[in-house]
Amino acid sequence: MTQPEQQIKPRLGILLLDTAFPRILGDIGNPESWPFHVRYEVVKGATPDAIVKGDPTQMLNAFIEAGQKLIANGCTGITTTCGFLSLLQDDLKSALGVPVATSSLMQIPTINALLPSGKCAAVLTISAESLTAAHLKAAGAPLDTPIIGTDDGAFSTAILGNKPELDVDASKAEITAAAKQLCAAHPHVGALVLECTNMPPYAAAVAEATGLPVYSIYSLVSWFEAGLAPRSF
Template sequence: MTATELPRLGILMLDTRFPRIPGDVGNPATWDFPVRYRVVERATPEAIVRADPEPFVEAFIEAGRALVSQGCTGIATTCGFLALVRPRLSAALGVPVAASALEQGPQIAAALPPGQRIGVLTISKESLTPAHLNTAGLGEDTPVEGMEGTSFARTILGNETELEVRDARREMVIAARRLISAHADIGSVILECT
């Protein structure tokens, strides 16, 4: 099989301007295999996280169909809040869809020792609802900590063009420590956001 024959991962992207650093799903250098991207116009971080993804579902389906028609055999997204619409994306696209890191929760939870559970670090605790957790296979009682008030959240949700990576790392560590301090039984933390 040649590189052009390899199955491709299609990535549905929010309409963003913030930097996609290495390790981010939206950065091609993150992957060591072929990927294809499709931006869903006007589906900004603010619109998906703080508002409602519902008005964009058809646009995500259309973009996903375009990726599948280009040979993509699996689809991912660049926003964990799209966990809410993953079942509809999967049904419409006919290929595996991984919409959110939250969807890894059940498998990670199964690997934890008795007495430990998962915690979630999210861009917006206020916006991450029980419906997001339930759709991803996590319980409503899953401990969640948000990044509200941080420069990272302002950059991502404000769709700004510059990200201070060192500051973002520090802010995430502080938030993760808050989460673990409040819930000593956390054995693993899932990062919902880029």
């Protein structure tokens, strides 16, 4: 028998940026995206622009406090809603004392280990201008990882501008176009990693357009939660 809703205690806690844009199905911030229960905690003042374009380390204490609230409510693992928060990985896991997965970029070393010789993972990000070697290093990713962004397009403008409306069709078109451009420029790319946690709704379209495996915060969190709450068989 399924447990009553009020008795279900999510093991996964998600640190949610302070946002106004639509959280469509597939977005990490939409609870219906997950086949398991999660718990959210908003980090007040942590807007997309502040985290991507600014210095997220300046908000470390706010993220720690929000993470502590999730842990107090029974969460035993913490993730976030922005790949740029790889910069907080070491500080958050040390401060919170539980497993922490801040960024989809953390999958890159494992993906590279799976690919044939000469192939590597590449990154599709909301802002190539802002994604630095420091973000890659913090995630354990090679510094020469190929990167392309959707900078200044409809998707990036809506998310970073924290706008209340999102043109889903335009976003899909420009994200898939960027992925194809990335693969054309780097023929040795063997898989794609979506840095932005708002990109998973378009992952299937990217995979179809490129013929490559596509990894995202959805794949990372699905794996992560499977260890926090192993299924009974």
